[in-house]
Amino acid sequence: MFVHTRSYEDLMSPEDGDVVSRSPEEGRGDQGDQTSMEQISKDFSELSTQLTGMALDLEEEMRPSQEDKMDLSLQTARRDSARSEKEDEDVTMEAWRMHQKHVFVLSEAGKPVYSRYGSEEALSSTMGVMMALVSFLEAEKNAIRSIHADGYKVVFVRRSPLVLVAMARTRQSEQEITHELLYIYYQILSLLTWTQLNHIFQQKQNYDLRRLLAGSERITDNLLDLMARDPSFLMGAARCLPMTAGLRDTVSTCLQQAKAKSLVFSILLSRNQLVSLVRKKDQFLHPIDLHLLFNLISSSSSFREGEAWTPICLPKFNSSGFFHAHISYLEQDMDLCLLLVSTNREDFFTVSDCKRRFQERLRKRGVSHALQEALRTPFYSVSQVGIPDLRHFIYKSKSSGLFTSPEIEAPMSSEEEKQRLLELYQYLHSRAHNSSRPLKNIYFTGPSENLLAWVTSAFELYVCYSPLGTKAAAVSAVNKLMKWIRREEDRLFILTPQTY
Amino acid sequence: MALRELKVCLLGDTGVGKSSIVWRFVEDSFDPNINPTIGASFMTKTVQYQNELHKFLIWDTAGQERFRALAPMYYRGSAAAIIVYDITKEETFSTLKNWVKELRQHGPPNIVVAIAGNKCDLNDVREVLEKDAKDYADSIHAIFVETSAKNAININELFIEISRRIPSTDTNPPSSSKGFKLRRQPSVTKRSCC
Numbered sequence: 274m275f276v277h278t279r280s281y282e283d284l285m286s287p288e289d290g291d292v293v294s295r296s297p298e299e300g301r302g303d304q305g306d307q308t309s310m311e312q313i314s315k316d317f318s319e320l321s322t323q324l325t326g327m328a329l330d331l332e333e334e335m336r337p338s339q340e341d342k343m344d345l346s347l348q349t350a351r352r353d354s355a356r357s358e359k360e361d362e363d364v365t366m367e368a369w370r371m372h373q374k375h376v377f378v379l380s381e382a383g384k385p386v387y388s389r390y391g392s393e394e395a396l397s398s399t400m401g402v403m404m405a406l407v408s409f410l411e412a413e414k415n416a417i418r419s420i421h422a423d424g425y426k427v428v429f430v431r432r433s434p435l436v437l438v439a440m441a442r443t444r445q446s447e448q449e450i451t452h453e454l455l456y457i458y459y460q461i462l463s464l465l466t467w468t469q470l471n472h473i474f475q476q477k478q479n480y481d482l483r484r485l486l487a488g489s490e491r492i493t494d495n496l497l498d499l500m501a502r503d504p505s506f507l508m509g510a511a512r513c514l515p516m517t518a519g520l521r522d523t524v525s526t527c528l529q530q531a532k533a534k535s536l537v538f539s540i541l542l543s544r545n546q547l548v549s550l551v552r553k554k555d556q557f558l559h560p561i562d563l564h565l566l567f568n569l570i571s572s573s574s575s576f577r578e579g580e581a582w583t584p585i586c587l588p589k590f591n592s593s594g595f596f597h598a599h600i601s602y603l604e605q606d607m608d609l610c611l612l613l614v615s616t617n618r619e620d621f622f623t624v625s626d627c628k629r630r631f632q633e634r635l636r637k638r639g640v641s642h643a644l645q646e647a648l649r650t651p652f653y654s655v656s657q658v659g660i661p662d663l664r665h666f667i668y669k670s671k672s673s674g675l676f677t678s679p680e681i682e683a684p685m686s687s688e689e690e691k692q693r694l695l696e697l698y699q700y701l702h703s704r705a706h707n708s709s710r711p712l713k714n715i716y717f718t719g720p721s722e723n724l725l726a727w728v729t730s731a732f733e734l735y736v737c738y739s740p741l742g743t744k745a746a747a748v749s750a751v752n753k754l755m756k757w758i759r760r761e762e763d764r765l766f767i768l769t770p771q772t773y
Numbered sequence: 774m775a776l777r778e779l780k781v782c783l784l785g786d787t788g789v790g791k792s793s794i795v796w797r798f799v800e801d802s803f804d805p806n807i808n809p810t811i812g813a814s815f816m817t818k819t820v821q822y823q824n825e826l827h828k829f830l831i832w833d834t835a836g837q838e839r840f841r842a843l844a845p846m847y848y849r850g851s852a853a854a855i856i857v858y859d860i861t862k863e864e865t866f867s868t869l870k871n872w873v874k875e876l877r878q879h880g881p882p883n884i885v886v887a888i889a890g891n892k893c894d895l896n897d898v899r900e901v902l903e904k905d906a907k908d909y910a911d912s913i914h915a916i917f918v919e920t921s922a923k924n925a926i927n928i929n930e931l932f933i934e935i936s937r938r939i940p941s942t943d944t945n946p947p948s949s950s951k952g953f954k955l956r957r958q959p960s961v962t963k964r965s966c967c
Binding site: 621 | 800813
């Protein structure tokens with residue numbers, strides 16, 4: 274259904290942001306990726322600078338001067354009301370410094386573009402220092418990748434004309450933080466296109482990009498929050514809403530029949546879970562592009578009413594142009610969102626009619642009720658598998674770009690515990706995908722759970738067991754789990770992808 | 774009863790309350806924490822005006838800079854444009870004047886312009902005087918009202934005034950597109966094979 278690019282690795286390739294458009298075929302070249310990956314990882318380990326002294330200086334710079342504070346009070350008064358209180362957070366306060374992960378985006382002229390916490394104005398001197406660091410190393414024909422300091426990492430990603438910086442206290446690897454920064458970069462491209470972004474800065478190097486991005490901060494904020502709690506991004510795959518194969522097929526057929534010439538993708542989703550996806554023949558939707566669409570929809574309540582029509586760039590599909598997305602909820606109280614992606618910006622009414630036809634077919638086939646029922650149970654319980662020690666798992670099918678995982682249940686159902694579980698998966702994932710020493714099998718014994726990871730060319734499996742089990746039991750349970758997944762496959766995944 | 778379709782677009786700075794006005798008119802509801810519109814949002818509402826039914830096809834556009842270039846797509850072919858400003862923000866009134874200029878230059882020749890000074894419930898922090906706005910509106914022969922989407926003040930009146938100003942059917946048939954017509958015939962189901 275999706276292009277089977279090695280999305281994670283793909284993200285890591287050094288300059289792919291500069292490639293204007295990538296055909297799906299290019300993305301399939303795994304072997305090429307492999308060697309370049311090795312090169313990058315080598316570069317990584319050589320270039321990662323352990324500048325503890327530098328980090329201290331940086332910390333010094335975090336305290337803005339007196340003038341900055343004055344500036345802040347003036348500026349915050351004028352801020353757009355659209356953004357939350359987050360914006361007004363005082364960057365001189367300890368609380369600001371204690372955030373788990375800061376993300377900054379700046380232009381090559383050192384101008385602030387985005388800050389996750391605190392207003393960009395108040396951080397302009399800090400961002401100036403970041404740019405100075407980048408330039409300082411570049412003058413030596415070198416590139417700064419990361420700074421490792423006591424308890425935190427500073428990771429840099431350079432995608433001309435932007436520089437992205439993350440300051441993380443999380444236990445994520447540098448690779449994973451880079452991966453998240455690239456998502457932010459793609460998010461910005463999805464609003465502007467790569468072509469427009471470059472054009473702007475070619476015209477005027479010190480352009481204040483915040484003008485064009487005004488109102489989109491919430492989308493970027495939402496993406497960062499989502500990445501911190503949704504394993505889709507880590508997996509580079511999408512999760513399907515579980516439903517019987519028959520129901521899904523009917524819905525997909527209805528969606529497929531409500532087509533129009535300019536439509537490229539029709540996507541039906543519910544709370545970041547995929548219900549159905551129909552695509553034009555030979556056109557593939559990259560998981561990153563799909564995630565950006567999911568994020569856009571979950572970031573704004575403005576789609577709840579009426580029918581939205583907005584330009585959107587899908588950077589992995591084509592970073593030089595806009596598609597036009599028709600976004601609407603099928604029923605007001607139902608969490609079912611329909612996304613129709615068209616190539617023609619004048620086609621609103623044609624596309625809107627596709628929606629009407631789709632709804633009509635759903636009614637005629639009498640599946641509305643069954644669909645509502647499926648929406649009521651968006652997750653399944655791990656107990657269905659029938660393995661007593663099994664607490665949770667993530668299974669990703671590489672060929673489809675889809676993954677499945679059960680609801681996180683007690684004793685891990687609190688927000689902190691969910692977060693911790695995701696961090697454990699992140700850890701396993703980073704070990705399994707470590708570019709210099711990738712691992713195929715990992716068994717990890719922790720104080721409150723045991724984990725197992727198994728990565729093959731066809732799938733990736735991450736499993737969490739209670740701490741009482743043994744390694745042998747865990748391994749034999751994996752076989753049982755795999756059998757269960759195989760049996761439930763047609764409910765958990767989309768097995769027969771549709772084209773128009 | 775005759776049904777007329779009236780295409781109306783809302784223009785104006787970000788955060789002035791364009792979507793809130795539309796929500797109040799269409800759904801009679803108000804959400805103080807409404808998110809900024811992305812792209813544009815389309816809604817319809819049919820109201821009776823004298824012996825006709827007026828179906829408003831409303832394009833609620835996003836006020837943000839990056840969507841600016843899309844505006845012509847929405848005001849082109851519109852029978853009326855509602856330009857909204859926030860009475861508590863002087864600069865939104867300047868933006869409004871720019872919109873008027875743009876409409877005069879590039880908009881359809883007979884477009885009915887309505888100026889809505891929104892958030893009139895916040896009189897204490899007013900920055901734009903009602904008289905100044907009224908004088909300006911008169912000078913360009915535009916409809917003028919101060920509205921409050923929050924307290925439902927003058928919202929319906931605004932649309933009634935538009936109904937009143939729009940020339941009657943026989944002299945000026947509303948611009949139609951294929952899309953509208955299809956929407957009116959719910960029985961159309963194309964059997965497409967593939």
